[in-house]
Amino acid sequence: MSETIFSVVHKDASSKARTGIIQLPHGPVETPVFMPVGTNGTVKAITVDDLHEIGFQIILSNTYHLYLRPGTGVIDAAGGLHRFIHWDKNILTDSGGFQVFSLAPFRKITEGGAKFRSHIDGSYHLLSPERVVEIQSILGSDIQMQLDVCTSYGTNYKDAEKALIITDKWLKRAKSAWEAVTDDGIYQGKLFAIVQGNFYKDLRQRSAELVVAADTPGIAIGGLSVGEPFEVFTEYLQYTTALLPEHKPRYVMGIGTPEFILEAIEQGVDMFDCVFPTRTGRNGLLFTRQGPITIKKGKYEYDFNPIDEECTCKVCRNYSRSYLRHLYRTGEILSSILASYHNLYFLHDLVRSARRAIQENRYTSFKKDFLYSYKSGTSKNE
Amino acid sequence: MSETIFSVVHKDASSKARTGIIQLPHGPVETPVFMPVGTNGTVKAITVDDLHEIGFQIILSNTYHLYLRPGTGVIDAAGGLHRFIHWDKNILTDSGGFQVFSLAPFRKITEGGAKFRSHIDGSYHLLSPERVVEIQSILGSDIQMQLDVCTSYGTNYKDAEKALIITDKWLKRAKSAWEAVTDDGIYQGKLFAIVQGNFYKDLRQRSAELVVAADTPGIAIGGLSVGEPFEVFTEYLQYTTALLPEHKPRYVMGIGTPEFILEAIEQGVDMFDCVFPTRTGRNGLLFTRQGPITIKKGKYEYDFNPIDEECTCKVCRNYSRSYLRHLYRTGEILSSILASYHNLYFLHDLVRSARRAIQENRYTSFKKDFLYSYKSGTSKNE
Numbered sequence: 001m002s003e004t005i006f007s008v009v010h011k012d013a014s015s016k017a018r019t020g021i022i023q024l025p026h027g028p029v030e031t032p033v034f035m036p037v038g039t040n041g042t043v044k045a046i047t048v049d050d051l052h053e054i055g056f057q058i059i060l061s062n063t064y065h066l067y068l069r070p071g072t073g074v075i076d077a078a079g080g081l082h083r084f085i086h087w088d089k090n091i092l093t094d095s096g097g098f099q100v101f102s103l104a105p106f107r108k109i110t111e112g113g114a115k116f117r118s119h120i121d122g123s124y125h126l127l128s129p130e131r132v133v134e135i136q137s138i139l140g141s142d143i144q145m146q147l148d149v150c151t152s153y154g155t156n157y158k159d160a161e162k163a164l165i166i167t168d169k170w171l172k173r174a175k176s177a178w179e180a181v182t183d184d185g186i187y188q189g190k191l192f193a194i195v196q197g198n199f200y201k202d203l204r205q206r207s208a209e210l211v212v213a214a215d216t217p218g219i220a221i222g223g224l225s226v227g228e229p230f231e232v233f234t235e236y237l238q239y240t241t242a243l244l245p246e247h248k249p250r251y252v253m254g255i256g257t258p259e260f261i262l263e264a265i266e267q268g269v270d271m272f273d274c275v276f277p278t279r280t281g282r283n284g285l286l287f288t289r290q291g292p293i294t295i296k297k298g299k300y301e302y303d304f305n306p307i308d309e310e311c312t313c314k315v316c317r318n319y320s321r322s323y324l325r326h327l328y329r330t331g332e333i334l335s336s337i338l339a340s341y342h343n344l345y346f347l348h349d350l351v352r353s354a355r356r357a358i359q360e361n362r363y364t365s366f367k368k369d370f371l372y373s374y375k376s377g378t379s380k381n382e
Numbered sequence: 383m384s385e386t387i388f389s390v391v392h393k394d395a396s397s398k399a400r401t402g403i404i405q406l407p408h409g410p411v412e413t414p415v416f417m418p419v420g421t422n423g424t425v426k427a428i429t430v431d432d433l434h435e436i437g438f439q440i441i442l443s444n445t446y447h448l449y450l451r452p453g454t455g456v457i458d459a460a461g462g463l464h465r466f467i468h469w470d471k472n473i474l475t476d477s478g479g480f481q482v483f484s485l486a487p488f489r490k491i492t493e494g495g496a497k498f499r500s501h502i503d504g505s506y507h508l509l510s511p512e513r514v515v516e517i518q519s520i521l522g523s524d525i526q527m528q529l530d531v532c533t534s535y536g537t538n539y540k541d542a543e544k545a546l547i548i549t550d551k552w553l554k555r556a557k558s559a560w561e562a563v564t565d566d567g568i569y570q571g572k573l574f575a576i577v578q579g580n581f582y583k584d585l586r587q588r589s590a591e592l593v594v595a596a597d598t599p600g601i602a603i604g605g606l607s608v609g610e611p612f613e614v615f616t617e618y619l620q621y622t623t624a625l626l627p628e629h630k631p632r633y634v635m636g637i638g639t640p641e642f643i644l645e646a647i648e649q650g651v652d653m654f655d656c657v658f659p660t661r662t663g664r665n666g667l668l669f670t671r672q673g674p675i676t677i678k679k680g681k682y683e684y685d686f687n688p689i690d691e692e693c694t695c696k697v698c699r700n701y702s703r704s705y706l707r708h709l710y711r712t713g714e715i716l717s718s719i720l721a722s723y724h725n726l727y728f729l730h731d732l733v734r735s736a737r738r739a740i741q742e743n744r745y746t747s748f749k750k751d752f753l754y755s756y757k758s759g760t761s762k763n764e
Contacts, residue, residue, distance in 0.1 A: 041708065045715040048700075070683070070708040077684055078704060086700045301452070302459055318430075318468045322460060326423065326452040333427040333718055 005190055005217045006031075006249040006270075013361035016241070016268035017354070022218075022249050024142040025188045026082065026090040029057045031249065031270035032358075034261065034351045035092060036278065036344050039065050041085045044278050045336040046344065048087050054313075054345050055352075058090035058142070060273045063135055064099035068118050068125075072138045080140030092143040092273070094253070095132050095194075101150045109149055111166060129170040133177040137187045145220060146174040148194040153227045160198035167196050168210045175214055190217040192251060195240055198223055199232060208243035219244055220251040221269070225260060234263055241267045258287070258350055258374055262367045265354050277347050281339030284328045287346040289370070290377025293321075295339070300325045313345035387572055387599045388413075388631040388652075395743035398623070398650035399736070404600075404631050406524040407570045408464065408472040411439045413631065413652035414740075416643060416733045417474060418660065418726050421447050423467045426660050427718040428726065430469050436695075436727050437734075439471050440524070442655045445517055446478035446485070450500050450507075454520045462522030474525040474655070476635070477514050477576075483532045491531055493548060511552040515559040519569045527602060528556040530576040535609045542580035549578050550592045557596055572599040574633060577622055580605055581614060590625035601626055602633040603651070607642060616645055623649045640669070640732055640756055644749045647736050659729050663721030666710045669728040671752070672759025675703075677721070682707045695727035 009019040022029040036043045036051070039062045043051060051059065066075060078084035081091055097114065100107050104116035113128030129147045136144035147170050149163035171193050178191040193216040197203030211219055221240050224233055237252065244250055249270045255261060256274020264272055277287070284295045288308040293300075295307075306316035307324065315324075315338045327335035350370070357366035391401040404411040418425045418433070421444045425433060433441065448457060460466035463473055479496065482489050486498035495510030511529045518526035529552050531545035553575050560573040575598040579585030593601055603622050606615055619634065626632055631652045637643060638656020646654055659669070666677045670690040675682075677689075688698035689706065697706075697720045709717035732752070739748035 040712040040714055041705070042714050042716040045719075047716065047719065049696075065712075069712060070704070074683060074704055074708070078686055078702065084702070084705055084708075086705075301456060304460055314431075320460065320466070322452070322456055323423070323466055323468075326456070326466075330422040330447075330451060332422055332424050333715055334424040334429065336715055337427075337429065337719070 003190075003217060004247065006247060008246065010359050012358040012363040014364040015266045017265050017358045017363040018268055018270070019355050019358045020249065020270055022270070024058070024090045024190065026088060026142050027057060029090060030355065032261075032265045032351050032354055033058060033271050034256070034347045035060045035271065035273040037062075037273055037275045038085070039275070040069070041066060041081060043340070043344070044275075045282065045333070045340040046278070048085070050341055051087070052089075054341070054348050056089065056344075056348065058092060059087065060092045060094065061085075061139070061141075062096070062099060063093045063132065063139070063145075064096035064103070066093075066139060067096060067127075067135055068120055072135050076138050080138070082140055090142040091140070093136050093139055093141040093145065095136075095145040095147040096127055097132075097145075097148045098150050098253075100127065109166065111169060113170075114147065114149075129173040130177040133174050133181060133191070137178075137181045137189060140187065141189045143192055143218065144178070144189050145192050146171050146194055146216075148196060148222055151196070151198045151223060153199065155198050157200055157203070160196075160200055160203055163198070164196050164203055164207050167194065167207070171211065171214050171216075175216060192216055192218040192220050194220045194222040194253075195244075196223050197240075199228065199236055201236075201239055204236065204240050205243060208240060212243070212245060218249040218251060220253055222253055224252060225255045230259070230263075233260065234267075237264060237267050237269070241269060256347070258347070259371065261347070261351065262354065262371065265351075265358075266363065266367060277343035278340045281343040282336045284335070284339065285343075286324070286339055287343050288377070289373055291374050295321065295325050295328050297325075307342055308346070311342070311346060311349070313342055313349075315339075315342040315345075385599060386629065388629060390628065392741050394740040394745040396746040397648045399647050399740045399745040400650055400652070401737050401740045402631065402652055404652070406440070406472045406572065408470060408524050409439060411472060412737065414643075414647045414733055414736055415440060415653050416638070416729045417442045417653065417655040419444075419655055419657045420467070421657070422451070423448060423463065425722070425726070426657075427664065427715070427722040428660070430467070432723055433469070434471075436723070436730050438726075438730065440474060441469065441471070442474045442476065443467075443521070443523075444478070444481060445475045445514065445521070445527075446481035446509075448475075448521060449478060449509075449517050450502055454517050458520050462520070464522055472524040473522070475518050475521055475523040475527065477518075477527040477529040478509055479514075479527075479530045480532050480635075482509065491548065493551060495552075496529065496531075511555040512559040515556050515563055515573070519560075519563045519571060522569065523571045525574055525600065526560070526571050527574050528553050528576055528598075530578060530604055533578070533580045533605060535581065537580050539582055539585075542578075542582055542585055545580070546578050546585050546589050549576065550589070553593065553596050553598075557598060574598055574600040574602050576602045576604040576635075577626075578605050579622075581610065581618055583618075583621055586618065586622050587625060590622060594625070594627060600631040600633060602635055604635055606634060607637045612641070612645075615642065616649075619646060619651070620649050623651060638729070640729070641753065643729070643733065644736065644753065647733075647740075648745065648749060659725035660722045663725040664718045666717070666721065667725075668706070668721055669725050670759070671755055673756050677703065677707050677710050679707075689724055690728070693724070693728060693731070695724055695731075697721075697724040697727075
């Protein structure tokens with residue numbers, strides 16, 4: 001059996017939610033945890049000092065992007081990604097598979113791997129399961145993801161099954177490669193397998209069984225939050241999570257709104273990431289406990305209140321909605337800096353509150369109360 | 383005689399350079415001083431925490447921009463510019479005159495004032511000398527500038543003289559308005575007059591005499607560093623500075639390169655501002671003691687040294703040229719953040735070193751040594 005990196009600390013009495021701790025090479029990570037995304041080796045518009053200040057113990061970065069630019073040669077010579085970007089806590093890297101599907105102008109999937117053209121300079125590349133493990137070990141990722149075949153919402157059964165079969169073959173190869181690369185104990189990153197199966201329950205079950213059998217340190221649920229209705233997301237999240245063992249961390253990729261995060265936590269998911277808080281922040285959408293607000297609106301011109309009265313972040317302590325609206329309208333970089341900081345702080349705080357609610361066996365009412373205010377507040381009246 | 387806000391602390395034995403202290407409503411300012419520019423109420427890509435960390439005691443902001451957006455109504459309701467932008471040290475605002483000349487798509491100068499169209503929405507506005515004083519007092523500027531008529535390098539004698547005459551009339555009106563607005567002691571900002579006269583020595587002299595007679599707390603030298611050759615800049619700077627009284631702070635507007643700053647200090651100038659360090663930083667030009675470097679160049683791909691070995695700023699302590707090149711090439715906002723921070727820190731440190739050299743009567747050799755390295759170093763070999 002693979003090494004145990006996860007311990008459940010407390011299970012909520014009112015739901016499947018749980019708190020836990022993941023032990024990783026760059027320190028422990030308390031779960032449930034939201035991981036901000038640093039695609040190119042920086043969380044956009046945020047310094048590592050700010051990440052420390054907010055309290056993040058892990059961030060995500062993108063193998064596809066870093067592999068293409070600056071390239072693994074540069075990061076290897078720098079002594080790994082942590083040193084390159086000056087971040088001494090944990091880094092999870094994705095496999096690059098999703099970006100091959102969403103960004104590359106050309107791609108061809110064979111059993112060998114994913115051949116694609118770079119969206120930057122058009123050059124050809126092949127990412128095999130083994131190469132992806134190697135790249136992530138050069139990066140020094142604390143958690144690395146297997147290469148998988150992504151399918152979109154609406155994919156037919158046959159294609160979804162084909163993707164599942166290749167993903168499973170790639171998992172076995174990834175695991176062998178990962179065992180080889182960690183054999184000497186110098187690189188200690190943990191491999192996560194990915195459950196696929198699109199929106200077909202028998203395929204989800206089959207994929208989950210294969211993933212469980214592969215016995216990697218952690219398990220991700222892929223192919224959710226890809227455009228399906230919220231109810232479908234919930235249904236498949238619940239269905240898939242129930243197929244996974246209790247003692248391994250569960251990671252749902254690409255969810256970043258309070259609604260999706262709170263739902264995932266309720267189903268017993270431990271980890272999630274998304275560009276949503278930073279991307280929408282740069283576009284002037286700011287989280288509040290009464291729902292998100294669009295800061296450019298005229299109603300905030302003379303509004304000298306903080307973004308969120310209850311928020312204790314430095315943006316809310318020091319700046320008014322009026323000033324933030326002004327920064328957004330004048331296109332100032334400080335607008336992106338402050339909005340990203342606040343949105344990340346808000347989500348980090350939400351997840352911390354969720355952890356506390358789980359400890360106190362009141363997660364269901366916590367979630368209900370938060371979403372009642374979040375969905376009925378300012379955003380409805382804007 | 384007007385109130386004294388400036389005291390000379392030490393005069394360099396080898397040049398006209400001097401150290402001093404300006405007493406302002408938001409604390410003392412040690413001179414010589416470089417003031418970063420926060421056009422829209424933020425120094426671009428820099429937080430106020432960073433400004434404090436570097437050690438700035440005064441920043442500049444632009445009346446023209448703030449008057450148009452968010453408008454004086456908003457800043458007034460916010461309780462002034464300091465509270466609006468959350469900056470508790472000093473702010474100098476320009477008069478808006480220069481922006482009317484450089485940005486407005488239409489402008490007409492009469493004795494009454496400068497009529498112009500907004501570059502943002504095309505609306506018509508009139509800035510009179512009195513209105514400009516009023517706006518700056520609403521902003522709560524610690525130093526406010528009189529409205530003046532700017533002329534470009536190459537303006538003929540007659541037009542330069544005409545501009546000088548109007549500028550003088552506006553000065554007298556500005557001074558009356560400023561005396562009225564400070565009469566109750568609530569607003570305590572200091573008015574600076576501006577010497578014009580283009581590149582005609584007799585006009586410079588006439589303007590200087592009028593300015594000296596007006597007896598404002600401080601004096602600016604306008605119309606320099608507007609595209610003239612360095613030798614012409616030096617000649618007119620030297621000529622004009624010699625016409626000014628010793629006991630008032632001297633401010634040269636719009637200079638931000640080490641060469642121009644060190645030259646100005648040598649001529650006894652106390653204050654300067656420029657967007658240069660932040661604007662060029664955003665464009666990937668980074669100051670080093672061996673001259674500026676263009677970070678995007680291929681030679682920095684595997685360069686894991688800091689921007690400047692001798693620099694003690696947090697960017698140089700924590701990040702490599704290789705990483706900064708990567709951030710620049712990927713268009714990351716962090717590139718602008720780190721480059722702006724380093725360039726401002728570098729100039730602040732340069733001016734602090736200049737102050738120390740003046741105290742120790744070795745300014746001339748300090749300047750010579752710095753420029754020898756700066757001009758013969760990396761930038762030449764890039």
